[in-house]
Amino acid sequence: MLQYPRRKHRAPGPRRAQISAGLTALGTAAVLVTVVLVVTGGVISQTGALTDRYHRHHPIRPIGPSKPITGRPTRTAPTRTPTSAPTRPTQPTSGPTTHPTTGPTTAPTSPSGPTSSTSSPAGTQPDIGVYMAGNNSGLDAYTSSWRVQPNAASFYLNFEQKVPALMKTYAAQGRQIQVALQTKISSGSYATWTAIAKGTYDSQIVTLVKSLDALNTRVLLSLDVEPDANYTGGGGVAAGQTPAQYVAAANHFADLIHANSKRVQSLVWLAGFKDAATEASFLPAVSKLDNVGWDPYMTGSYAPTETATALFSRFINNVLVPYGYGNISRHILETGIKTDKGSDGKTFDSQTQVNFFDGVPAAMKSDDISSVIWFRDDSGSHNYIPTDSAVDRAFAAMVQQLLG
Numbered sequence: 001m002l003q004y005p006r007r008k009h010r011a012p013g014p015r016r017a018q019i020s021a022g023l024t025a026l027g028t029a030a031v032l033v034t035v036v037l038v039v040t041g042g043v044i045s046q047t048g049a050l051t052d053r054y055h056r057h058h059p060i061r062p063i064g065p066s067k068p069i070t071g072r073p074t075r076t077a078p079t080r081t082p083t084s085a086p087t088r089p090t091q092p093t094s095g096p097t098t099h100p101t102t103g104p105t106t107a108p109t110s111p112s113g114p115t116s117s118t119s120s121p122a123g124t125q126p127d128i129g130v131y132m133a134g135n136n137s138g139l140d141a142y143t144s145s146w147r148v149q150p151n152a153a154s155f156y157l158n159f160e161q162k163v164p165a166l167m168k169t170y171a172a173q174g175r176q177i178q179v180a181l182q183t184k185i186s187s188g189s190y191a192t193w194t195a196i197a198k199g200t201y202d203s204q205i206v207t208l209v210k211s212l213d214a215l216n217t218r219v220l221l222s223l224d225v226e227p228d229a230n231y232t233g234g235g236g237v238a239a240g241q242t243p244a245q246y247v248a249a250a251n252h253f254a255d256l257i258h259a260n261s262k263r264v265q266s267l268v269w270l271a272g273f274k275d276a277a278t279e280a281s282f283l284p285a286v287s288k289l290d291n292v293g294w295d296p297y298m299t300g301s302y303a304p305t306e307t308a309t310a311l312f313s314r315f316i317n318n319v320l321v322p323y324g325y326g327n328i329s330r331h332i333l334e335t336g337i338k339t340d341k342g343s344d345g346k347t348f349d350s351q352t353q354v355n356f357f358d359g360v361p362a363a364m365k366s367d368d369i370s371s372v373i374w375f376r377d378d379s380g381s382h383n384y385i386p387t388d389s390a391v392d393r394a395f396a397a398m399v400q401q402l403l404g
Contacts, residue, residue, distance in 0.1 A: 125403050126364055127152035127176045127371035130395075131334070136166055142376075142392075148400040152176040154333065154373045156225060159183055159191050160204075163211045171215035176371060178293070178333060180225035180269055181208065183237055190238035193249035196223070205253065206260050213261035220291050220331065222269035223253040228282045229271035243281035254288035265290035269333055272296060272315040279315070280323040292320065293331035295375075299382070300342035304352045308335075308363035316367055330368060334375035340383040350388040357395055361402060 129152035132139045136153065143149055153170040157179060171177055183191045191201055212219045227246050230236030254266035268284055272294030283292070296311045312332060320326050337356045341347040348356075360372055374395060378385050386392060 125151070126369075128360075128373075128399055128402055129153050129175070129371070130374045130376050133377045135164060143396070146396045146399065148396075148404040149173070150175065150399060151403055152178065152371050152373060154178045154375075156180045156182060157208075159185050159201075163208075163215070168215060171217040171219075174217060176218045176220070177212070177215065178220040178222075178267065178331070178371070178373065179212065180222045181205075183224055184235070187235075192238045193241050193245040197245070197248040197252045199252070202256060205256050209257055209260045209264055212264050215263070217263065219264045220267040220293070221257060221264050222267040222293070223250050225269045225333075226271040226295065227269075228274055228279055243278070246282055247284055250284040251288045254284060254290075258288075267291040267293060267331070270294045270315075272319070276318045276322065279319045283319075283323065283325060286324060286328070289325070289328055291329045291331055291370075292325055293333035295334040296332065297335060297384075298337035298348070298356055300338065300346045304348055306356075308356060308359040309366045311335075312363050312367045312369060329370050331370055332372040334373055336375050336384040338382040338384055339386050342382070350386070350390055353386060353388075353391045354394045357391070357398060360398065 129150035130139060130143065131154040132142060135155050139153075151174065153167070153175045155164065155167050155177065157164075159182060167177060167179075183193070183196070185191060195201065196205075209221070212221060224230070224237055224246070227237060228243075231241050231243070231246065233239070250266075250268060257264050257266050266284070266289055268282065268289060268291075270279060270282055270293070272279060273296075283289070294315050296315065298306060298311060302311070312335075316326070316330065320328070320330070337348055337353050339348065339353065357374075363369065364372060376385055
């Protein structure tokens with residue numbers, strides 16, 4: 001098992017894995033690891049439509065002429081969030097959207113601020129996992145032959161949904177759990193961000209938080225998934241809402257988490273492909289936030305030579321660091337590489353897919369990423385499940401090398 005020290009965060013900050021030393025060995029071994037993150041059934045053009053998580057793929061926007069960002073991003077964050085976007089424009093990535101919800105009342109005790117890591121101790125391996133359609137209904141069968149199982153799992157919950165049995169099973173195995181609590185209750189019915197900020201659903205949210213805390217493992221909990229992509233339409237969240245309303249709701253949501261749990265941490269889950277100012281407008285207060293995650297996908301907008309390091313680092317260098325969030329624990333909540341031919345005739349062959357996932361360990365080290373989830377699912381206008389089993393074998397080998 002590869003181990004390495006995790007990076008320390010701001011004093012009261014969350015458990016932020018510093019993926020560095022242990023992955024140094026992977027730097028040279030990366031070439032040997034044929035790894036491919038194919039998307040858990042519908043991986044993700046940025047508006048993708050998942051069966052169980054309102055997942056339409058977002059339209060793929062062409063990439064500008066700016067050079068790909070490589071290398072390790074600066075870690076020194078500004079003392080406060082700037083009001084204008086950084087001079088360098090962001091480049092789009094592309095990936096998924098949202099889900100359902102409804103609930104009651106009652107406020108918690110006074111918020112205690114971001115929690116510290118309570119799951120695996122600092123200095124352990126990174127967290128890596130696979131998501132599959134139906135909230136992972138086929139995941140155990142898919143990984144049954146792997147010598148080493150993933151140590152992270154991802155779930156999308158409707159607003160009124162309780163903790164599923166499979167989540168409890170994975171928690172008992174010690175896996176880190178990431179959860180998106182989606183505000184869509186049913187078709188045309190939503191819990192609005194304004195109502196959440198006012199405390200209308202406090203009782204319901206607190207009940208969920210306490211249920212997640214009882215899992216006795218680290219849980220990263222986000223209010224909605226990709227609100228930056230969904231607020232302009234698509235049905236993932238209530239129409240007509242604003243970034244400011246989301247931030248108010250997310251801040252209150254974080255207070256409820258911190259006041260009612262020891263193991264649940266606040267998370268903001270963004271798509272990450274829009275311009276820097278828009279992305280930054282959805283970031284909750286630094287003091288409320290334990291973790292930040294985004295969904296970079298390898299789509300036809302990128303050259304086959306695009307690396308995971310370059311793909312992951314854009315959001316860091318264009319949004320997180322310039323806007324003062326450079327020291328928050330980072331997570332790739334969904335990623336994958338398309339496996340079909342795009343409208344431009346471009347396709348990524350099996351070797352390109354393997355090469356992309358081969359570079360994930362190096363990207364986690366270089367970009368200081370705490371966890372990565374391969375969204376292995378087909379949805380929307382593109383396919384993300386590999387058709388070549390060599391890609392799946394490569395991913396399994398990468399998991400073994402990281403965690404074995």
